[in-house]
Amino acid sequence: MLEWAGIPPDESPRGGGQYGPYLQSQRLSLYSQAADSLVQTGKAYHCFCSQQRLELLKRDALRSGQTPRYDNRCRHLRPDQVEEKLDQKVPHVIRFRLESGVEPFNDLVFGWNRHEVAQVEGDPVVMKADGFPTYHLANVVDDHLMKVSHVLRGSEWLISTSKHLLLYRALGWKPPVFGHLPLLLNRDGSKLSKRQGDIYIQSFQRSGALPEALLDITTHCGSGFNSNRVGRKMEELIAEFNPSKITTHSALLDLGKLAEFNKIHLQQRIDDAVQRDWLVRDLQGRIQEVYGTQVQDQDVLQPDYITRVLHLRKGHISSVSDLVSSEYSYLWVRPSFSDQQMAALSSEIQHIATLVIRLMEGLKGGEELTVDQLSVELKTLAKKTSNTKYRDVMKIIRLALSGLQQGPSVAEMMVSLGPSEITHRFNRVLQQLSRQH
Numbered sequence: 001m002l003e004w005a006g007i008p009p010d011e012s013p014r015g016g017g018q019y020g021p022y023l024q025s026q027r028l029s030l031y032s033q034a035a036d037s038l039v040q041t042g043k044a045y046h047c048f049c050s051q052q053r054l055e056l057l058k059r060d061a062l063r064s065g066q067t068p069r070y071d072n073r074c075r076h077l078r079p080d081q082v083e084e085k086l087d088q089k090v091p092h093v094i095r096f097r098l099e100s101g102v103e104p105f106n107d108l109v110f111g112w113n114r115h116e117v118a119q120v121e122g123d124p125v126v127m128k129a130d131g132f133p134t135y136h137l138a139n140v141v142d143d144h145l146m147k148v149s150h151v152l153r154g155s156e157w158l159i160s161t162s163k164h165l166l167l168y169r170a171l172g173w174k175p176p177v178f179g180h181l182p183l184l185l186n187r188d189g190s191k192l193s194k195r196q197g198d199i200y201i202q203s204f205q206r207s208g209a210l211p212e213a214l215l216d217i218t219t220h221c222g223s224g225f226n227s228n229r230v231g232r233k234m235e236e237l238i239a240e241f242n243p244s245k246i247t248t249h250s251a252l253l254d255l256g257k258l259a260e261f262n263k264i265h266l267q268q269r270i271d272d273a274v275q276r277d278w279l280v281r282d283l284q285g286r287i288q289e290v291y292g293t294q295v296q297d298q299d300v301l302q303p304d305y306i307t308r309v310l311h312l313r314k315g316h317i318s319s320v321s322d323l324v325s326s327e328y329s330y331l332w333v334r335p336s337f338s339d340q341q342m343a344a345l346s347s348e349i350q351h352i353a354t355l356v357i358r359l360m361e362g363l364k365g366g367e368e369l370t371v372d373q374l375s376v377e378l379k380t381l382a383k384k385t386s387n388t389k390y391r392d393v394m395k396i397i398r399l400a401l402s403g404l405q406q407g408p409s410v411a412e413m414m415v416s417l418g419p420s421e422i423t424h425r426f427n428r429v430l431q432q433l434s435r436q437h
Contacts, residue, residue, distance in 0.1 A: 004205060047095045094127035220261075286321060287300065330402035
């Protein structure tokens with residue numbers, strides 16, 4: 001998803017790098033070494049407390065209105081007691097000894113900070129019974145071994161940073177610079193939650209959201225830039241990024257505005273030849289997925305045809321997925337309509353169909369159709385009917401071309417479809433009429 005969004009990681013499980021492996025499950029020996037070294041220097045200890053005991057501690061604390069915390073009981077076990085339990089293979093975790101006297105640190109966003117964690121928390125687990133580390137140990141080991149210089153993470157980790165700095169000190173390592181970023185919240189101030197389901201990047205991708213629109217809306221609602229405007233591309237975001245402008249208050253994400261952001265970036269893509277090719281391929285896949293065998297004429301999958309449609313609908317659609325909705329199905333699938341629908345509009349259907357076919361034959365000379373030119377031609381055509389108003393002539397042409405009663409202008413529909421497809425559709429109207437008689 002990061003690759004799709006145009007922000008590929010410099011190092012990753014997929015791309016590799018010089019500080020791998022990049023999967024936690026493949027780094028267990030590294031965490032184990034760090035935990036063992038903490039135990040050997042007396043900075044950490046084995047804890048044999050059962051899950052039931054920990055649950056009782058939690059229940060008692062809640063009953064008396066206190067915040068649950070571990071009581072550090074196993075910190076005081078004698079070495080021989082520890083050895084005995086280890087020999088008996090008693091399940092255990094490794095806990096880190098929290099010490100008082102935390103040094104303050106200067107956060108890039110929140111400024112000077114310190115939290116006396118030993119006063120409010122029990123000793124934290126750093127290695128679980130299954131041999132996997134907790135985040136507290138894993139992030140310290142990974143960032144040190146991967147030579148990470150700056151850690152930018154969500155502000156919910158701000159109060160844990162003093163704990164992490166104690167771990168760095170206990171391991172004898174130099175800590176990186178920390179910057180805690182304000183959280184992204186829903187418009188009503190509630191937390192973005194996985195339970196919402198639709199906030200996964202994949203669901204935005206499936207719905208036709210463009211990666212640059214997602215980047216634009218999230219950076220627009222946040223801070224950290226010299227200016228704030230809609231429609232910024234990656235290069236502009238990079239050029240305008242200024243860490244000193246990051247504020248401490250949360251950013252409210254109004255996803256209701258995503259369609260507008262997407263529309264702007266979609267226009268930019270349609271105007272860019274390379275990006276447009278990407279859109280064409282995306283749309284080809286969506287047409288085949290939605291309509292499949294209903295597509296009678298494979299020409300609708302041709303890049304030239306799709307490009308023409310994209311140019312004509314530019315500024316009207318918010319996403320390429322709009323173009324495979326029912327209101328645009330006429331672009332890909334030949335429509336159906338009833339004789340009664342036609343008859344209700346005029347008694348001159350045959351005459352109008354013949355006029356349209358003749359108009360198309362006159363325009364098949366290879367010159368590109370334009371909306372303006374066709375608008376004029378259609379007004380002239382409507383005057384050749386005896387008793388059908390211009391408005392009803394337009395309704396008849398619209399119905400024959402799309403099976404719909406509303407949508408883009410009739411002239412635009414005709415430019416999209418092109419002369420030979422229009423001729424084909426009006427020949428079907430004539431065939432339908434001849435069967436009726």
